[in-house]
Amino acid sequence: MGQIFDIRLIPEYTVKLLSGIPTTLLLFILVTVLSLILGMAFALIKIQNIPFLYQIVAILISYARSVPGIVQLFVVFYGMPILIEEFTGVNATLWDPLLFVVIAYTFNTSVFFCEAMRTAIESLDKGQFEAGFSVGMSYPQVFIRIILPQAVRISLPTLEINACTMMKETALAYTIGVTTDIMGRATILGGRSYHLLEADISASILFLILNFILVIVFSRINKKFFTFKRKESVAV
Amino acid sequence: MIELRNIKKSFGKNEVLKDVSVSVNDSDVVVILGPSGSGKTTLLRCINFLEKADSGILKVNRDVINLKNAGKKEIQDIRKRVSFVFQHYNLFANKTAIENVAEGLIVTKKMKKTEAIKIAAEHLEWVGLSDRKDFYPSELSGGQQQRVGIARAVAMDPEVILFDEPTSALDPELVGDILNLIKKVARKGIAMIVVTHEMSFAQEVANKVIFMDGGYVVEEGRPEDIFIHPKEERTRAFLSKIVPLEPMYNI
Ligand SMILES: Nc1ncnc2c1ncn2[C@@H]1O[C@H](COP(=O)(O)OP(=O)(O)OP(=O)(O)O)[C@@H](O)[C@H]1O
Ligand SMILES: [Mg+2]
Numbered sequence: 001m002g003q004i005f006d007i008r009l010i011p012e013y014t015v016k017l018l019s020g021i022p023t024t025l026l027l028f029i030l031v032t033v034l035s036l037i038l039g040m041a042f043a044l045i046k047i048q049n050i051p052f053l054y055q056i057v058a059i060l061i062s063y064a065r066s067v068p069g070i071v072q073l074f075v076v077f078y079g080m081p082i083l084i085e086e087f088t089g090v091n092a093t094l095w096d097p098l099l100f101v102v103i104a105y106t107f108n109t110s111v112f113f114c115e116a117m118r119t120a121i122e123s124l125d126k127g128q129f130e131a132g133f134s135v136g137m138s139y140p141q142v143f144i145r146i147i148l149p150q151a152v153r154i155s156l157p158t159l160e161i162n163a164c165t166m167m168k169e170t171a172l173a174y175t176i177g178v179t180t181d182i183m184g185r186a187t188i189l190g191g192r193s194y195h196l197l198e199a200d201i202s203a204s205i206l207f208l209i210l211n212f213i214l215v216i217v218f219s220r221i222n223k224k225f226f227t228f229k230r231k232e233s234v235a236v
Numbered sequence: 237m238i239e240l241r242n243i244k245k246s247f248g249k250n251e252v253l254k255d256v257s258v259s260v261n262d263s264d265v266v267v268i269l270g271p272s273g274s275g276k277t278t279l280l281r282c283i284n285f286l287e288k289a290d291s292g293i294l295k296v297n298r299d300v301i302n303l304k305n306a307g308k309k310e311i312q313d314i315r316k317r318v319s320f321v322f323q324h325y326n327l328f329a330n331k332t333a334i335e336n337v338a339e340g341l342i343v344t345k346k347m348k349k350t351e352a353i354k355i356a357a358e359h360l361e362w363v364g365l366s367d368r369k370d371f372y373p374s375e376l377s378g379g380q381q382q383r384v385g386i387a388r389a390v391a392m393d394p395e396v397i398l399f400d401e402p403t404s405a406l407d408p409e410l411v412g413d414i415l416n417l418i419k420k421v422a423r424k425g426i427a428m429i430v431v432t433h434e435m436s437f438a439q440e441v442a443n444k445v446i447f448m449d450g451g452y453v454v455e456e457g458r459p460e461d462i463f464i465h466p467k468e469e470r471t472r473a474f475l476s477k478i479v480p481l482e483p484m485y486n487i
Contacts, residue, residue: 125324127322127324127326128326128328128329130286130320130322130326131320131322131326131328132328133286133315134284134315134320135319135340135343135344135388135392136312136316136340136343136345138308138312141343145339146328146330146331149330150330228329228374229372229374230372
């Protein structure tokens with residue numbers, strides 16, 4: 001028995017939901033950083049065509065691409081504790097659900113990061129590698145100092161889209177009992193007062209703002225670290 | 237002294253180098269000529285392991301290296317002592333001109349950054365690019381990029397520099413400048429192997445000219461011998477297609 005829509009609740013709810021931002025941001029940052037590392041590793045495995053690992057990554061990629069995010073989240077949340085118990089005897093069912101959110105989203109996001117970085121690396125002229133080798137650098141040295149910065153620059157727009165998608169998708173965390181992020185708080189708030197729509201609109205506002213900030217941060221990062229032009233020539 | 241012995245290299249069924257031997261004395265300038273596809277680039281690439289030869293021996297001063305099964309350490313050691321100047325410059329796109337020159341010094345010669353930058357600055361000055369040291373490759377002309385490429389090669393203080401058609405991607409009016417710079421490198425006394433189609437450069441600077449064709453060295457000798465009295469018919473045919481024989485310079 002829903003109450004009548006009350007627009008005046010929206011500012012109030014929006015302020016209340018601010019308390020969900022730390023968890024949402026923490027999730028976002030953790031998943032982004034872990035996915036960058038894991039995605040890079042996946043990309044290397046694919047590029048180097050490392051047997052066995054290559055097949056595993058290929059399976060992970062098609063899984064992450066074809067299975068809905070919420071299903072992936074459930075599989076990790078309900079499946080991993082069983083596996084953990086099986087192999088270590090540890091009871092993981094009472095672990096913080098946030099942990100499983102991080103795992104599920106890292107797995108999913110790293111697959112998309114992997115593809116973005118792999119195509120970026122493959123688009124680079126192989127002369128970039130060869131120039132590094134020709135002065136005596138090893139593969140890892142060339143990779144980290146020469147290839148990676150250029151690959152990040154090329155893949156940044158795609159990484160940005162994937163990161164933005166991931167941030168809003170973390171809202172699904174409430175389905176496995178996370179209550180401290182924006183959507184978790186909104187669900188509780190709206191559920192108690194039966195003003196669910198107002199809570200959802202407040203959450204929308206916060207996600208819009210977060211996304212806006214994210215876009216600015218990405219463009220700053222791009223300008224500052226990955227333009228490979230002098231400041232004065234960029235300004236012109 | 238650099239010596240290559242019995243280098244063989246195939247790509248699949250395509251036997252590119254059938255049996256090539258070359259020797260380069262200290263401060264020699266060796267020019268390699270040959271028709272397109274005769275394996276000149278492949279030969280240079282085999283020397284610093286950008287391509288793995290199927291067999292062959294590389295001697296660099298006292299060290300003898302088997303080109304086929306050299307280990308990682310040996311390969312990196314050779315690369316520190318053998319610089320490469322690329323046809324398409326291949327500057328590190330994420331590094332400024334001065335960083336391009338300093339990179340190898342810092343990473344493989346393990347120099348302190350300040351020292352490497354100082355040496356890099358000296359070399360950029362030497363190639364006439366002091367005012368462009370903080371420019372990125374995308375902000376440099378082809379000729380300027382190749383100057384940085386040459387500075388990067390020379391700064392490594394190598395025993396030999398390999399040039400693979402260093403001027404063929406340049407606008408014609410810039411070719412002379414870069415050839416002059418390469419002459420300046422030669423005057424430093426660094427040994428070099430230069431693949432080029434610039435015959436007048438070969439005549440003027442080389443003390444040995446090698447003509448390659450069909451996977452073999454067809455003929456080699458002093459430039460005056462090769463250009464004026466080639467012994468082999470194939471050399472003669474190749475030269476007659478390319479050059480007016482009088483020294484000609486359009487700088
Ligand atoms: N990576 C490669 N894979 C397969 N074939 C190759 C490869 N590199 C070179 N080749 C072949 O080897 C042959 C020799 O090539 P190379 O580039 O050494 O010739 P070149 O003498 O430098 O010619 P150009 O004067 O046109 O530069 C060519 O037939 C080429 O197709
Ligand atoms: Mg070539």
